[in-house]
Amino acid sequence: xxxxxxxxxxCKGGAVEFPAGLRVLVVDDDATTLRIIEQMSIRCRYRVTTxxxxxxxxxxxxxRKGCFDVVLSDVHxxxxxxxxxxxxxxxxxxxxxxxxxxDSTTSAVMKGIRxxxxxxxxxxxxxxELRNIWQHVxxxxxxENKEHDNSGSMEDSDWNKRGNDDTEYxxxxxxxxxxxxxxxxxxxxxxxxxxxxxxxxxSKKPRVVWSVELHQQFVSAVNQLGLxxxxxxxxxxxxxxxxxxxxxxxxxxxxxxxxxxRLSGVAQQHNGMLNAVPGxxxxxxxxxxxxxxxxxxxxxxxxxxxxAALHAELLGRPAANIMSxxxxxxxxxxxxxxxxxxxxxxxxxxxxxxxxxxxxxxxNFPPSIITANDVSSAYGAWMSSNITVRPNNSVERVxxxxxxxxxxxxxxxxxxxxxxxxxxxxxxxxxxxxPSCLVVPSQSSDTLHAVNSCASINQDCSFGRNAIIDYSLxxxxxxxxxxASQFPGGDTKAQGVLYGYTIPSTCSMSSINGSIQQLQNSTxxxxxxxxxxxxxxxxxxxxxxxxxxxxSFDQVCLRNLGFVGKDTCIPNRFAQKEIESSVSDFSQxxxxxxxxxxxxxxEPNFINMQKGSRPIIERYQSCDxxxxxxx
Amino acid sequence: MDGLVQLQKQLVDYxxxxxxxxxxxxxxxxxxxLQDESNPEFVVEVVTLFFEDAExxxxxxxxxxxxxxxxxxxASIDFKKLDAHVHQLxxxxxxxxxxxxxSVCISFRNSCEEQNVEGCLKNLQQVRHEYSLVKTKLETLxxxxxxxxxxxx
Numbered sequence: 001x002x003x004x005x006x007x008x009x010x011c012k013g014g015a016v017e018f019p020a021g022l023r024v025l026v027v028d029d030d031a032t033t034l035r036i037i038e039q040m041s042i043r044c045r046y047r048v049t050t051x052x053x054x055x056x057x058x059x060x061x062x063x064r065k066g067c068f069d070v071v072l073s074d075v076h077x078x079x080x081x082x083x084x085x086x087x088x089x090x091x092x093x094x095x096x097x098x099x100x101x102x103d104s105t106t107s108a109v110m111k112g113i114r115x116x117x118x119x120x121x122x123x124x125x126x127x128x129e130l131r132n133i134w135q136h137v138x139x140x141x142x143x144e145n146k147e148h149d150n151s152g153s154m155e156d157s158d159w160n161k162r163g164n165d166d167t168e169y170x171x172x173x174x175x176x177x178x179x180x181x182x183x184x185x186x187x188x189x190x191x192x193x194x195x196x197x198x199x200x201x202x203s204k205k206p207r208v209v210w211s212v213e214l215h216q217q218f219v220s221a222v223n224q225l226g227l228x229x230x231x232x233x234x235x236x237x238x239x240x241x242x243x244x245x246x247x248x249x250x251x252x253x254x255x256x257x258x259x260x261x262r263l264s265g266v267a268q269q270h271n272g273m274l275n276a277v278p279g280x281x282x283x284x285x286x287x288x289x290x291x292x293x294x295x296x297x298x299x300x301x302x303x304x305x306x307x308a309a310l311h312a313e314l315l316g317r318p319a320a321n322i323m324s325x326x327x328x329x330x331x332x333x334x335x336x337x338x339x340x341x342x343x344x345x346x347x348x349x350x351x352x353x354x355x356x357x358x359x360x361x362x363x364n365f366p367p368s369i370i371t372a373n374d375v376s377s378a379y380g381a382w383m384s385s386n387i388t389v390r391p392n393n394s395v396e397r398v399x400x401x402x403x404x405x406x407x408x409x410x411x412x413x414x415x416x417x418x419x420x421x422x423x424x425x426x427x428x429x430x431x432x433x434x435p436s437c438l439v440v441p442s443q444s445s446d447t448l449h450a451v452n453s454c455a456s457i458n459q460d461c462s463f464g465r466n467a468i469i470d471y472s473l474x475x476x477x478x479x480x481x482x483x484a485s486q487f488p489g490g491d492t493k494a495q496g497v498l499y500g501y502t503i504p505s506t507c508s509m510s511s512i513n514g515s516i517q518q519l520q521n522s523t524x525x526x527x528x529x530x531x532x533x534x535x536x537x538x539x540x541x542x543x544x545x546x547x548x549x550x551x552s553f554d555q556v557c558l559r560n561l562g563f564v565g566k567d568t569c570i571p572n573r574f575a576q577k578e579i580e581s582s583v584s585d586f587s588q589x590x591x592x593x594x595x596x597x598x599x600x601x602x603e604p605n606f607i608n609m610q611k612g613s614r615p616i617i618e619r620y621q622s623c624d625x626x627x628x629x630x631x
Numbered sequence: 632m633d634g635l636v637q638l639q640k641q642l643v644d645y646x647x648x649x650x651x652x653x654x655x656x657x658x659x660x661x662x663x664x665l666q667d668e669s670n671p672e673f674v675v676e677v678v679t680l681f682f683e684d685a686e687x688x689x690x691x692x693x694x695x696x697x698x699x700x701x702x703x704x705x706a707s708i709d710f711k712k713l714d715a716h717v718h719q720l721x722x723x724x725x726x727x728x729x730x731x732x733x734s735v736c737i738s739f740r741n742s743c744e745e746q747n748v749e750g751c752l753k754n755l756q757q758v759r760h761e762y763s764l765v766k767t768k769l770e771t772l773x774x775x776x777x778x779x780x781x782x783x784x
Contacts, residue, residue, distance in 0.1 A: 012687075027718070030682045030684065030722050030723050030726070031680045031683075031684060031723075032677055032681045032684055032723040032727060033722060033723060033726040034727050034728050035677050035680055036665070036677055036727075039665045039670060039673060039677075040665060043665060076715070076718055076719075076722075078715075102718070102721055102722045123722055123725060123726060124658045124661075124725045124726045126661060127664075129663065129721070130649060274690075315683065451765065538771060
């Protein structure tokens with residue numbers, strides 16, 4: 001039934017006294033209940049819109065962003081599960097959602113809470129209860145503002161500027177948050193991400209820097225407690241970081257949850273459970289696999305955007321080591337374990353730069369959208385290989401080591417062989433450059449989500465919604481579907497949507513001509529859903545690739561690194577640059593493994609990866625960029 | 632107007648008896664409270680919606696259960712589907728305050744969960760019965776209200 005009714009059409013809140021004028025969207029397949037609630041809402045002087053179908057409701061919400069304050073949804077609906085709608089709304093629109101059901105069992109209510117419902121009403125709903133729902137709207141807004149204030153992140157105006165995309169907002173905020181904190185180097189290793197302080201989004205207020213290490217601690221604490229039970233106080237205790245306040249942890253946790261939710265919800269294509277199978281992920285992940293974006297790119301089926309995004313993600317990784325260090329692994333596992341979100345972890349949005357690069361490289365590659373199946377299978381294979389975490393290994397062993405150039409490459413790396421060229425050139429896989437595709441490696445075996453609403457990578461490095469291709473790490477399930485949506489701007493700027501959580505290394509990208517295997521288990525760790533907003537000023541590191549915005553992108557990525565595991569490889573950057581310069585450059589790319597053991601010579605083309613000089617870049621080293629850039 | 636007062640008294644008594652006998656519960660009061668000048672027919676409107684819904688659902692339930700008749704086997708009945716329908720009926724009956732229908736639906740759901748065919752059949756019969764009862768009673772109620780309105784001029 002088409003949404004209709006009272007409240008007029010004005011999306012703007014009228015000048016009525018709150019809570020009157022609250023814009024409510026009610027979704028329920030039961031016409032009787034719907035009519036009653038509608039009438040009650042009218043009585044409360046809300047502006048109510050009703051829907052009998054969840055899909056219609058979702059479309060409505062998407063079309064009329066900013067036109068609703070709160071969503072009331074039934075749990076049991078024929079076309080879409082209420083929880084699914086809840087997740088979508090939470091991820092895409094970030095509106096408070098209240099569930100309604102005749103089921104008053106504790107487990108049902110708990111499920112609602114877990115999925116992020118603001119409230120759970122037992123039917124039949126009474127008018128008094130309806131009168132109270134405004135509290136959730138207010139609470140949400142206040143909490144968000146408070147968080148921003150705490151972190152000195154984006155101001156509301158910035159937020160508003162970003163439009164109604166709440167995803168962006170959160171990401172931006174997150175990014176901003178990370179950006180602005182002063183670097184804490186004392187307790188951090190060199191590989192930790194250095195946050196740039198010249199980020200425009202930086203606020204003046206000092207703030208906790210969620211460095212990679214810190215985030216790792218956070219994630220392991222959360223993991224230990226279990227995501228459901230993770231409360232800031234306990235996390236704080238477990239982390240045992242001096243100077244860290246409960247508030248810091250609380251806001252970080254909130255973002256983390258949101259990020260995970262987002263990833264899982266948005267990415268979800270099928271009804272797979274959003275809850276990842278931690279066990280599987282864990283096993284698959286093995287070592288902190290670093291997602292070899294390049295490998296992916298090389299495979300040719302990774303849309304540039306995705307790769308870029310991945311790249312961005314990786315950029316965030318402080319680890320120069322390809323090999324996921326223990327840290328990374330821990331981080332990855334930690335994040336994966338507690339969370340039951342498989343996709344979320346993988347959602348990686350690749351920034352543009354990579355995409356662009358890929359496009360260049362892959363001139364002869366037929367652009368194609370990676371199909372979920374492809375990806376999933378690729379990943380699957382990849383994943384199933386054992387991924388071992390080796391501390392300080394330069395190259396993480398990618399699981400599947402078979403018929404994969406990348407794999408070879410990794411192997412090489414592991415052996416500290418600087419020879420990347422063959423690999424690079426060997427990459428016969430075509431790189432599919434899909435300007436608007438974001439690849440989101442997804443970990444859950446049963447869900448291959450195309451994160452459609454991922455922040456889009458646009459020239460401004462802001463996140464919009466783009467299809468994010470989820471690489472299902474685990475499964476080759478046919479329902480893996482990668483949806484790559486066109487996303488505007490093929491700018492090479494490094495704009496990525498960084499999802500801050502590690503992507504389980506098992507990403508299957510079958511479409512990538514066999515080279516995906518190379519994707520080491522890079523777990524892409526994503527900072528909690530940070531959108532990279534407009535290019536953040538990069539540190540003044542030289543950008544060998546000549547990235548302009550790319551730099552910022554990196555920075556941003558790094559910043560977001562709070563959530564990135566160490567030693568993440570960020571091939572993107574290199575790839576991009578390489579691509580831009582020339583394909584041949586790639587051949588010269590050498591992965592500079594920053595691990596303790598392996599140090600490869602860096603090609604001039606590459607960003608100079610010297611330890612310490614550019615932590616960010618170093619991180620890239622470990623990635624098998626080369627694999628990405630096959631001609 | 633004795634006639635009018637009479638009618639009104641009848642209505643009050645009748646309504647009270649419905650509550651007393653458990654046909655209706657407080658939710659029905661909520662409905663009545665929602666009715667106002669801007670929505671003078673609200674209760675009738677909603678109850679009519681309920682009737683439509685319920686009849687549709689009862690049909691579905693019969694179909695689902697009857698289809699198994701030849702086999703009478705548990706395996707042939709789609710209990711999930713049954714449960715879904717009953718759940719819906721349960722929801723809509725509770726939203727208008729049709730308490731007895733609602734109660735039977737709860738038992739019905741239990742039967743579905745247990746995959747108890749006999750139980751389901753029995754519950755279906757019960758729910759049909761309760762539904763027709765409450766329908767009759769509500770229609771009577773509405774008729775009385777209408778008479779009052781007409782008598783009041």
